[in-house]
Amino acid sequence: MKIGDNIIYVGRKPSMSYVMALVTQLGMNPQVHVKARGQSISKAVDIVEIVRNKFSPDLKVHTINIGTDKLVVEGKEVNVSSIEIIVNK
Numbered sequence: 001m002k003i004g005d006n007i008i009y010v011g012r013k014p015s016m017s018y019v020m021a022l023v024t025q026l027g028m029n030p031q032v033h034v035k036a037r038g039q040s041i042s043k044a045v046d047i048v049e050i051v052r053n054k055f056s057p058d059l060k061v062h063t064i065n066i067g068t069d070k071l072v073v074e075g076k077e078v079n080v081s082s083i084e085i086i087v088n089k
Helices: 015-028 038-055
Strands: 007-009 031-037 060-073 076-088
Touching: 007 015, 015 031, 015 038, 031 038, 038 076
Parallel strands: 007 031
Antiparallel strands: 031 076, 060 076
């Protein structure tokens, strides 16, 4: 898990780690970006929904951006889906 200024990159850690990171970031910033690629996309959606339903009912999804990132894996270029969910308190 990497926490930037107001960005949370979702990866392989347990979902509750990211939930707590999102709740913490929302305490410091009015807007937070949750980003994920590949198989972590569904986890990113789950994290935002958990925070919205359990911790912060006033949380609003501002924007959802989807796209494709090109990565080089073992010398081959691979397309990987990505998502960015911007939430506001």
